[in-house]
Amino acid sequence: MKVSTRFSDAIHILAYLNIYQDTKLSSENIAASVMTSPVVVRRIMGALQKAGLIQTTHGSPNPHLAKQPSAISLLDIYYAVEGNRQLFSVDPTTNPECIVGGNIQKVLDQTYQEVQNAAFGRLSRITLEDIINDILVAHTKEENQQ
Numbered sequence: 001m002k003v004s005t006r007f008s009d010a011i012h013i014l015a016y017l018n019i020y021q022d023t024k025l026s027s028e029n030i031a032a033s034v035m036t037s038p039v040v041v042r043r044i045m046g047a048l049q050k051a052g053l054i055q056t057t058h059g060s061p062n063p064h065l066a067k068q069p070s071a072i073s074l075l076d077i078y079y080a081v082e083g084n085r086q087l088f089s090v091d092p093t094t095n096p097e098c099i100v101g102g103n104i105q106k107v108l109d110q111t112y113q114e115v116q117n118a119a120f121g122r123l124s125r126i127t128l129e130d131i132i133n134d135i136l137v138a139h140t141k142e143e144n145q146q
Contacts, residue, residue: 006081009034010044014077015132017054018069026061044081051080069129075120077128087119088112 012034017025027038027045034041045063048054053072056063065072090108095101 004082006044007078009036009040010048010077010081011074011128011131013041013044014048014053014065014072014128015135017063017065018128018132019135021064024061025063047081051076053077053080069132070127072128073124074126075123078123086112087116
């Protein structure tokens with residue numbers, strides 16, 4: 001099963017919009033950074049706009065954040081691009097006559113919910129500003145090592 005990269009791509013796009021806000025922000029330029037197609041970028045940006053995280057003008061390469069990076073949590077971004085999708089899913093077709101098959105679903109449902117609550121709690125405390133700052137620190141560190 002392939003894991004979706006929409007969430008990380010959305011964070012990437014938002015950080016790019018902030019860091020490169022004084023440049024031409026076409027979907028082609030953004031796609032070159034994400035290493036995907038402009039169509040994928042536009043699709044993700046549509047979801048981000050619908051969630052109120054960015055503002056765009058049709059036909060203009062000037063998207064920008066609708067909020068300060070400190071006011072955008074990673075959980076906000078997750079919900080914008082993934083919706084209410086669960087992090088984990090339990091196989092619904094197990095043998096109810098088996099001790100494991102008859103109980104695994106309810107046990108894992110509870111465990112998975114606990115893990116998801118912890119993950120979402122952590123994502124709610126990390127902001128886009130935190131990610132941008134980490135990117136800039138990593139970039140500065142790389143430059144200083146050259």
